[in-house]
Amino acid sequence: MGMGLHEWPLMFFTVIGQSVAGAFIIMGLAILSGKLPEELNRKVHYSMFGLWALMGIGFLLSMMHMGSPLRAFNSFIRFGQSSLSNEIASGATFFALGGLYWLLAVLNKMPAALGKLWLALVMVLAVLFIIAISRVYQIDTVPTWYNGFTTFNFVLTAFIGGPILAALLMRIAGFNLNCVSSLPLLSVIAVVISAIVATSQGFELGSIQTSVQRAVDLVPDYGFLMGLKLVALVLGLSCWIAPLLRKNNPSVAIMALGFVLVFAGEFIGRGVFYGLHMTVGMAVVG
Numbered sequence: 001m002g003m004g005l006h007e008w009p010l011m012f013f014t015v016i017g018q019s020v021a022g023a024f025i026i027m028g029l030a031i032l033s034g035k036l037p038e039e040l041n042r043k044v045h046y047s048m049f050g051l052w053a054l055m056g057i058g059f060l061l062s063m064m065h066m067g068s069p070l071r072a073f074n075s076f077i078r079f080g081q082s083s084l085s086n087e088i089a090s091g092a093t094f095f096a097l098g099g100l101y102w103l104l105a106v107l108n109k110m111p112a113a114l115g116k117l118w119l120a121l122v123m124v125l126a127v128l129f130i131i132a133i134s135r136v137y138q139i140d141t142v143p144t145w146y147n148g149f150t151t152f153n154f155v156l157t158a159f160i161g162g163p164i165l166a167a168l169l170m171r172i173a174g175f176n177l178n179c180v181s182s183l184p185l186l187s188v189i190a191v192v193i194s195a196i197v198a199t200s201q202g203f204e205l206g207s208i209q210t211s212v213q214r215a216v217d218l219v220p221d222y223g224f225l226m227g228l229k230l231v232a233l234v235l236g237l238s239c240w241i242a243p244l245l246r247k248n249n250p251s252v253a254i255m256a257l258g259f260v261l262v263f264a265g266e267f268i269g270r271g272v273f274y275g276l277h278m279t280v281g282m283a284v285v286g
Helices: 005-032 038-047 049-065 083-106 112-136 148-172 184-205 222-245 252-275
Strands: none
Touching: 005 038, 005 049, 005 083, 005 112, 005 148, 005 252, 038 049, 038 083, 038 148, 049 083, 049 148, 083 112, 112 148, 148 184, 148 222, 148 252, 184 222, 184 252, 222 252
16 A cells, blocks of 8 residues: 555656646647747747657556557547546547647648637647546545545646646747746645645545545555655756746756656655545455
8 A cells, every 4th residue: 555656657647648738728828929939939839749749658658557559449438428538538639639730830831810729729628638637536436536635636737747847848949938937936826735735635534434444544654755745846846946036047957857856746646646546345455
């Protein structure tokens, strides 16, 4: 019992999927603002390839979880009725339309007016994808998941990992992050809320138990692990914020380190989430 590392493909898929969706929304807003010079706008579009590369890896890992890639197609069968089918469908649609938008944009085949509408549509799909992931785990027979903490934690990942991923890719494109110096505040607020949620959930776990097990026994190091998550998030965001406070444009290397630390923090938190799996009336062995 402890961190659900046996679910590491899903841990990666959910964290990276929500981060990519959040990053796409932010980069989309920057593009739609019309404030990017033409050359920088082109480079920002090129850098968006990083989003689709990460999403591709995430989907490949999620198919590993299913045992066989061919089983992934079966998940579409109950679209509209199954939360899992809705998650896969929304993610695949976001990935496909977002990737096609990127391809047409970098090939300069996307009409300006259509490009704006397409970009806005994919941003809406990103939001639906984030929500769809959290809905998969609202299972009434799993009391440690069937609550608002699950939704909060999954949505907060998009606000924590999304901005720094977007900032990293835009920095790679040559964007001066001092121009959006208030953007890290979004992640800082999300981290504070995340810490409050983790603390509240820690108290809530004490009241969840069945005839055979207690929720607090599933992850005995809950406090330590969530503290470790918070430290990683703070250090990661500091890599972004510290240079901005000195009016410096953070380097690509320091932004990459910051994203890795933030990802590690969210990965730890997601491991705790999967470690908390329990079923009403049944013991969990492992």
